[in-house]
Amino acid sequence: MSAASSSATAAPAPPKVLRVPEHTVEIVSDSGEGAQKCAQIFAAVSAKMGNGVWTVELIPAEIQPPPRVPEGASGNRVRLGEHAVTNWGDRTNLVIAFNEQVLLARHRLDALDDDAVLLVEDKWARDDDPEIVAAWNAAMKELSTRPYRIVPVAMEDECLTIVDNPKKGKNMFALGILARIYDRDMTRIKDQIAHSFRKKSEEVYAQNVSLLELGYHWAEDHIDFRVEIPTHAAEKPLVVMNGNEAIALGAIASGMELCAMYPITPATSVSHLLSEVFEKFGGMVHQAEDEIAACGVAIGASYAGKVAFTVTSGPGLALKTEFLGLAIMTEVPLVLVNVQRGGPSTGLPTKVEQSDLLAALFAATGDAPHIVLAPATIEECFHIMVTARRLAETFRTVVMVLTDANLATGVTPYPKPELDERWQAAPLDLAPVREGQKPYGWNTETGLTQRIIPGQPGGMHTLTGLSHDENSKVAYSSGIHQHSSAMRSRKLAVLQSLLTPPPVYGPAKGDLLIVGWGSTKGAIEEAVDRARAEGIKVSSTHLRFLSPMEPGIKKIFAGFKKVMTVEINYSDEIGDPYVTEENRRRGQLAFLLRASTLVDVDCWTRVPGEPLRPGSILEAIRGRTPRGGAA
Amino acid sequence: MPSDPRVAAALAALKQPIAEFRAAVQGALAQADAFLAAQSADESTRASRAGIALGEFGARHISAAGFAALFPAVAPADDASQKALARAIDILRSVAAQGESLFVAEVTKGRRLGATIDDALAVAGRAFGAIIITELVRGGRYRAAEHDRLLDASEFRAWNKAERRFAPPLVVEVDGADLHAGALLDFADGREKLVLVVRGDSAPAALVRCVTPGTFVLQTVDGSGLDRLAGYEGPAIAAVVPEGAAVFMHDPTAGKEAWQRITIAHLPALPTKAVGGSSAWQLGEDLKMLADLARTPFAVPGALGAKGAPAMGAGEAVDRLASWLLDSSGLAGTA
Numbered sequence: 001m002s003a004a005s006s007s008a009t010a011a012p013a014p015p016k017v018l019r020v021p022e023h024t025v026e027i028v029s030d031s032g033e034g035a036q037k038c039a040q041i042f043a044a045v046s047a048k049m050g051n052g053v054w055t056v057e058l059i060p061a062e063i064q065p066p067p068r069v070p071e072g073a074s075g076n077r078v079r080l081g082e083h084a085v086t087n088w089g090d091r092t093n094l095v096i097a098f099n100e101q102v103l104l105a106r107h108r109l110d111a112l113d114d115d116a117v118l119l120v121e122d123k124w125a126r127d128d129d130p131e132i133v134a135a136w137n138a139a140m141k142e143l144s145t146r147p148y149r150i151v152p153v154a155m156e157d158e159c160l161t162i163v164d165n166p167k168k169g170k171n172m173f174a175l176g177i178l179a180r181i182y183d184r185d186m187t188r189i190k191d192q193i194a195h196s197f198r199k200k201s202e203e204v205y206a207q208n209v210s211l212l213e214l215g216y217h218w219a220e221d222h223i224d225f226r227v228e229i230p231t232h233a234a235e236k237p238l239v240v241m242n243g244n245e246a247i248a249l250g251a252i253a254s255g256m257e258l259c260a261m262y263p264i265t266p267a268t269s270v271s272h273l274l275s276e277v278f279e280k281f282g283g284m285v286h287q288a289e290d291e292i293a294a295c296g297v298a299i300g301a302s303y304a305g306k307v308a309f310t311v312t313s314g315p316g317l318a319l320k321t322e323f324l325g326l327a328i329m330t331e332v333p334l335v336l337v338n339v340q341r342g343g344p345s346t347g348l349p350t351k352v353e354q355s356d357l358l359a360a361l362f363a364a365t366g367d368a369p370h371i372v373l374a375p376a377t378i379e380e381c382f383h384i385m386v387t388a389r390r391l392a393e394t395f396r397t398v399v400m401v402l403t404d405a406n407l408a409t410g411v412t413p414y415p416k417p418e419l420d421e422r423w424q425a426a427p428l429d430l431a432p433v434r435e436g437q438k439p440y441g442w443n444t445e446t447g448l449t450q451r452i453i454p455g456q457p458g459g460m461h462t463l464t465g466l467s468h469d470e471n472s473k474v475a476y477s478s479g480i481h482q483h484s485s486a487m488r489s490r491k492l493a494v495l496q497s498l499l500t501p502p503p504v505y506g507p508a509k510g511d512l513l514i515v516g517w518g519s520t521k522g523a524i525e526e527a528v529d530r531a532r533a534e535g536i537k538v539s540s541t542h543l544r545f546l547s548p549m550e551p552g553i554k555k556i557f558a559g560f561k562k563v564m565t566v567e568i569n570y571s572d573e574i575g576d577p578y579v580t581e582e583n584r585r586r587g588q589l590a591f592l593l594r595a596s597t598l599v600d601v602d603c604w605t606r607v608p609g610e611p612l613r614p615g616s617i618l619e620a621i622r623g624r625t626p627r628g629g630a631a
Numbered sequence: 632m633p634s635d636p637r638v639a640a641a642l643a644a645l646k647q648p649i650a651e652f653r654a655a656v657q658g659a660l661a662q663a664d665a666f667l668a669a670q671s672a673d674e675s676t677r678a679s680r681a682g683i684a685l686g687e688f689g690a691r692h693i694s695a696a697g698f699a700a701l702f703p704a705v706a707p708a709d710d711a712s713q714k715a716l717a718r719a720i721d722i723l724r725s726v727a728a729q730g731e732s733l734f735v736a737e738v739t740k741g742r743r744l745g746a747t748i749d750d751a752l753a754v755a756g757r758a759f760g761a762i763i764i765t766e767l768v769r770g771g772r773y774r775a776a777e778h779d780r781l782l783d784a785s786e787f788r789a790w791n792k793a794e795r796r797f798a799p800p801l802v803v804e805v806d807g808a809d810l811h812a813g814a815l816l817d818f819a820d821g822r823e824k825l826v827l828v829v830r831g832d833s834a835p836a837a838l839v840r841c842v843t844p845g846t847f848v849l850q851t852v853d854g855s856g857l858d859r860l861a862g863y864e865g866p867a868i869a870a871v872v873p874e875g876a877a878v879f880m881h882d883p884t885a886g887k888e889a890w891q892r893i894t895i896a897h898l899p900a901l902p903t904k905a906v907g908g909s910s911a912w913q914l915g916e917d918l919k920m921l922a923d924l925a926r927t928p929f930a931v932p933g934a935l936g937a938k939g940a941p942a943m944g945a946g947e948a949v950d951r952l953a954s955w956l957l958d959s960s961g962l963a964g965t966a
Contacts, residue, residue, distance in 0.1 A: 254686070375688070386686025387693075394701070422683045425665075426658070432770040446701060498697040544692060 016225045021082045022052075023182075023227050024089050024113075027174055028075035028106060029098035030067045031060060034171030038096075039076030040411065041192045042178050047240045047413040048188055050231030052081035054522070055242075056088040056611055057409040058106075059350035068124075068135070070105035077111075080182070082230045085412065086377070086522025090615035092116055094181070094227070096174045098155065099124055100139040107143055109610075114147050117225075119177065121170070122152030151223070153177075158218055162210050172208045176215020182227050186216065237416040243381040243407030247337055248273040250385030251309060252281045253417065255424030256335075258308040260286045260297035265349040266405040267313045267339035291319035295336070299327050302334055303463065305453040307389060309335035314343045314356055317363060324398055325364035326465045328488065331440065331449065333392035333399075335385070340404040340518075342609055351609035352405035354518050355569040357588040360400050361547050369489045370398040372547035376521035378407055379414035380544070386423045395491045396451060402546070404568070406519040406611045433458035439472040440484070447490030492548040499545055501552030504559075506532065506539030511625045513560035514540040515601070516567065517589055520612055524566055527617035536625045543589070554597040564602040564624060565590040566617055571605040637854065637871045638802050641826040642731055644857035645800040648824055649734055652755070652799040653727065659762040660723045663716060666769050670707060674699070708768055711775045716768045718782055719761035726758040738805040745814030748803060748825065752818070753784040755799040760785055787818055795821025800861075802826045807833025808907030810870065812840040819846045819866040826857065827870040832906050835899050836877040836917040841868050842889070842924060848881040856880050875899055877921060893925040 025042075029035035036057060047053040058075045065072035079089045091113040097103035097120045106112055124136045143150065159169035172193070179189055193208050241249070248270045251259060259278065261271045275285045288294035294310050301308040312320060317338050327334045340356045342348025360372050371391055375384045384401055392399040439452050439461040452459035461472040467484060469475040475484075504513075505525050516524045521542045531538045539560070543550060557563045567587040572579040586594070587603035594601050604620040606612060642649070672680070674696065682695030689698075708716065726733065736751035738744050760781035767773040790798070798821050807829050818825055819841065841848045847867035849856045852874055860867045865883065872878075878897040885892045898921065902914040 380688055383686050383688035387689035390685050390689060394698075417687070420683055422680070423686055425684065426661075432766060432772060434771060448701060494701065495693075498694045500692055500694065544688075550692070 013224060015223065017228050018225055019228045019230075021229065022080060022085065022089075023094065023229055024077060024079045024092045025094045025096075025178065025182075026058070026075060026077045026092045026106060026111070027096045027171070027178075028058060028073050028102040029170070030072050030102065031064055031074045033074075033098050033167055035075035035096075035098065035174070037196060038171035038175045038178075039078050041175060041189060041196060042182075042184070043076070043078045043411050044240050045184050045188045045192050046078070046080050046182070047238065047411075049185055050233050051229055052083050052085035053240070053412055054079045054085040054088055055409075055411040056406065057350075059409075061348060061350055068099050068101045068132070070101050070108065073102035073105035075102070080229050082232065087520075087526060087614060088406075088410070088523075088611050090613045095119065096153075096177060097121065098170055098174075100136050100143075104139045104142060107146070107148075112146070112148065115149070117149045117151060118143070119151045119153050121155040123154065123156045125152070153218075153222075158214060159211060162214060163207060169207075169211045172211035173215035173218070176212040176217075177219040177223070179212065180216045180219035181223060181225070182229070186212075234413070234415075238413040239416045240411060240413045241378065242269075242409055242411045243375075243378045243403055244269040244339065244409070245273050246378050246381035247311070247385060247401075247403065247408075250382040252278065252283060253382070253419055253423055254386040254389040255307055256309055256385070256389065257283045257306045258286060258298065258301045259283065259311060260288055260294040260301070260308060261311050262288050262291045262294045262316065264291070264313045264316045266341055266408045267311045267316070267337070269408070270311045270337065270339070291316040292323060295320040295323040295334075298336075299323055299332050299334055302327075303330070303332045303454070307393075309337065309385075309389075311337040311339070313339045313341050313349075314359075315346055317356060317359060321363040321365070324370070325366060325368050327398050328364060328368045328370055329366075329465050329467075330463055331396035331451075331488070333389075333396055333451075335388045335392050335399050335401065337401045337403065339408045340402060342607065348609050350405065352519070352568060352611055353607055353609075354402075354404055354520075354567050355588065355607070356402060357517070357546065357569070358591065360402055361592070367485055367489065369492050370400065370547065371395065371492070371495065372400045372402060372545075374402045374518045374544055374546055375407065376516075376518060376542050376544060377414070378410060378412050381407055382414075382417055384544075389423075391495070393451070394448070395495060396449060397488070397491060402518060404519050406568075410519075410611075432456060438470040440468065440470045440487075442470065442484075442487040444487075445490075446494045447487035448494070496545075496548035496551060499548070499550045501556065502541045502543055502550045504539050504541050504556060507537070508539070508556070509559040510537035510539050511561050512536070512538040512621060513557060513563045514538065514617075514621070515543065515563060515565045515589065515593065516540065517543045517546060518568075520566055520568065523612045523614045523617055526614035527621060530614065530618050531621045531625070534622075536621060538621050538625060546589075546592070549592070549596060553593070554599060557597060557599045557601075562602060562624060563593070563599055564604055564620075565593065566612065566620065567603065567605040568607060568612060569605050570607050571603050635804065635828055635830075637828045638735060638804060640854045641802045641828060641857060641869075641871065642734060644854065644861050645734065645802070645824060645826065647861055648800045648822065652797055655762065655797050656723055656727050656758050659758075659765050660720065660727060662769065663720050663723065663765040666708075666765075667716065667720075670713075706771065708771075708773075712768045712773045715764050715773055715775065715779065715782070719764040719768075722757050722761040722782060723765075726755065726761075734800055735802045735804070738803060738809050743814065744803070744805055744809055744811055744827075745817060747805075748801060748814070748818060749786050751801055751803075752787045752799065756785040756787065756790060756794070757782065759790065759794045759797075787823070790821070792821065795823060797821075798823040800824035800826070802828060804828045804830065807831045807837075807873070810834060810837045810907070812837050815841055815868050819843065819868060821866060822864065824860060824863075824867045825869070826860070827868075829870050829872045829876075831873070833870075833872055833876060834906050834909055834914050834917060835875070835902055836879070836914075836921045837872075838868060838870050839877075839879075839917050839921040839924070842881045842893070844889075844892075845883050846881070847883060848879075850877055850879055852876070852878055877918060879921060879925070881924075888928070889924045890927050893921070895921065895925050898922060 027035040027039045043053050043055045056077045060072045079085050093113050094117045155170045156166040159166040159173050163169040197205050259274050271285050298308040298310040342351045342353040343355050375381045388399040388401050433456050442449050466474045467481045469480045524540050528538050528540045565587045569588050571587045572584045587605040590601045590603035677699040678696035681699035682690045736747050738747045763781050805827050810833050838848050838850050845865050847863040849869035850872050860869050879895040881893050902911045
């Protein structure tokens with residue numbers, strides 16, 4: 001570690017310019033100090049200037065943790081690149097920390113690169129409370145075990161020259177420092193500040209700009225390096241948003257008319273955005289009294305001919321299961337977005353996990369076939385809503401969209417969608433029901449039926465969750481139940497017959513095939529690239545359809561000596577006490593793939609409460625493949 | 632554009648019901664166009680449409696041709712059905728293309744108010760026939776002999792319940808002398824909204840005879856209250872009258888009794904001269920009836936004075952009743 005005295009109080013010399021293809025920065029603070037706002041503005045401006053960007057929110061598990069404890073670290077990681085960035089990377093190159101305890105948290109999680117530059121508020125070193133000073137000293141000692149460069153910054157002293165309450169100013173001061181180090185366009189930053197504080201007064205805006213400029217000039221005088229990441233103008237117009245915003249906008253674009261929900265982390269912000277804009281597009285958000293009611297309202301609206309969806313996270317999914325069964329049995333279309341978080345139970349509300357896959361597939365009791373999709377990128381979060389709606393209506397079933405906290409809160413630019421009004425077409429032909437048409441007049445080949453809406457002349461029938469025949473008459477005959485079960489199931493086989501096989505990233509033959517799903521795509525493919533650069537014969541494939549699964553998977557597997565899933569869920573490790581090949585609990589996708597392909601699919605899974613790092617996946621690849629391309 | 636600014640103001644107030652009627656027409660037109668397009672679509676066209684409907688994500692992972700093939704091609708409509716549909720589409724297009732004039736009528740010299748409204752609504756009402764024809768053709772239920780008359784102009788009295796709920800609102804310019812309330816009652820059904828813009832001298836309380844428990848009735852000078860009329864879920868009739876006429880509102884949602892529903896902002900003195908075919912005595916009867924309807928069921932000093940009954944809240948009515956009881960029993964002021 002460079003000594004704290006390397007802080008740059010000396011006379012400014014021309015800064016050393018570090019030209020790199022990518023760089024990762026974190027801003028961390030106690031909750032409520034605005035580190036996330038700082039990072040969001042920095043990321044948005046960087047994206048607009050032509051850098052690839054991926055951000056990850058660092059959120060404590062508690063809403064209001066005590067101050068100055070490592071567990072309370074709150075902020076963002078922003079990974080910047082010359083080209084598109086698809087994941088949060090491995091370690092951070094530069095940190096701005098509002099106290100040494102939150103910095104320590106990142107150090108303990110091995111989140112910091114060995115040569116990281118750590119700019120840390122140093123007022124705690126001079127605090128009146130000897131316990132705080134002791135904590136500072138202990139932290140510095142612990143940090144000194146790695147060769148970081150620590151730069152003390154008198155943030156509070158500086159901010160107090162402009163504001164009375166530095167807790168509300170440090171984030172903009174930090175933004176100014178970043179603007180200087182990364183040579184960000186100050187006009188764009190000011191525009192972004194104006195946008196972020198558009199509901200506040202002009203005075204608030206002016207004060208934030210003053211703090212921004214203060215930080216910028218402080219960095220000019222005190223920071224002896226700059227980081228230059230080449231930028232490239234986008235070929236197409238880009239939009240910058242997180243996955244929850246993409247889901248919300250995708251819902252509007254797809255012609256959804258109702259979002260029925262109950263607040264739950266990390267899904268709630270979908271409805272936050274919708275509540276601001278949905279009504280302008282003819283939609284509405286209904287916050288129900290609980291998760292169960294939210295699902296019921298969405299099903300009821302859909303039954304009546306509206307296009308409805310509900311959004312939730314793990315514990316909410318558990319509560320909705322009875323209603324999901326009803327929607328499947330009555331063949332009422334429903335889109336359900338599940339933003340996965342750590343579980344079981346309330347688990348890790350703010351942390352990413354992919355542990356709901358099996359729950360999503362098998363949640364409802366009885367035989368309840370339905371469609372499960374998983375977007376792999378934030379861009380796909382937008383477009384998948386159009387597809388989900390269409391599939392739900394065509395196949396008259398539940399379509400679950402599984403995202404996760406990584407997609408939900410991560411921010412990245414992607415090409416502005418080219419909207420098509422045909423996405424919003426009315427769901428139904430409301431012409432009078434044809435003579436002889438039955439409410440469940442299943443096509444015996446496909447299981448598909450034409451939907452009847454209450455009020456359509458000639459379409460009167462009783463709706464029931466009980467087993468029923470083609471006329472929707474309650475039927476207890478085993479023959480009818482066998483037939484109706486087959487019809488509901490057949491729809492998935494039909495959909496599967498229309499799917500294209502998943503593409504393979506890399507050659508179609510090799511030593512190892514990595515299989516992933518959901519938000520891990522970027523990290524997996526980066527790990528695969530790095531492994532191939534080392535000579536390892538590894539490829540990957542990423543599944544978007546989990547029920548039904550895409551076709552041709554077994555054939556793809558046949559091109560590789562080993563197949564391994566990489567997932568953010570729990571699996572036993574061979575070698576752990578009592579764990580054997582026979583009783584080993586595997587990753588959830590591995591479980592499914594083994595069952596559906598009879599291939600001995602291995603898995604590497606982790607539940608760290610954060611996105612997977614490409615470096616960690618690379619280590620797993622190395623551990624399962626021979627080096628140098630030898631078989 | 633109408634030259635009388637009161638007409639423009641009335642149209643602005645009726646924006647929502649106008650939009651609802653237009654949406655019904657546009658929706659039917661879209662359905663009809665889609666049906667015609669489906670009639671002529673070959674496999675590749677159907678696949679292309681399916682690909683778009685599935686969105687970018689779906690198009691990358693799902694065979695659009697296979698998706699389109701899941702549903703049988705639309706059964707071809709016979710010649711008679713196609714011709715009827717073409718006529719229906721023409722009517723819908725013509726109605727959709729018409730601007731505000733569709734929602735404005737004028738009672739010209741020699742014509743009667745009722746006939747003018749009937750004719751104006753019948754033009755718009757052809758759209759309802761066209762919508763039904765569209766549905767019949769799409770549903771394979773069209774029979775020329777039985778259904779072709781639907782495309783003729785259709786008077787309000789022939790409209791069914793659903794059509795009356797989507798009835799287009801109408802602003803009618805009329806001379807005060809031609810304003811006969813009786814002609815309006817035929818249209819007080821469904822969600823029909825009529826706004827009369829009255830020119831010249833008129834009966835001071837002509838619309839009072841339109842007051843029924845479920846009809847929103849308004850006389851206004853400056854257009855205030857038209858927004859409430861537009862939002863009312865039942866039939867509504869308003870007149871934008873010249874200065875000096877009675878100003879009142881009958882809002883069926885305001886209470887069970889007539890006096891609770893009627894608010895009088897201005898009640899003029901009894902007229903001394905005839906207007907149009909109505910004698911001064913007849914006009915005076917209108918005013919007295921308005922006052923009677925608005926009269927509270929107990930003595931309220933000043934309630935029926937020259938300025939009419941002020942609006943009352945339920946709490947205020949209770950206070951007044953208490954006051955009247957005390958007066959009646961001679962107990963006032965003894966507490």
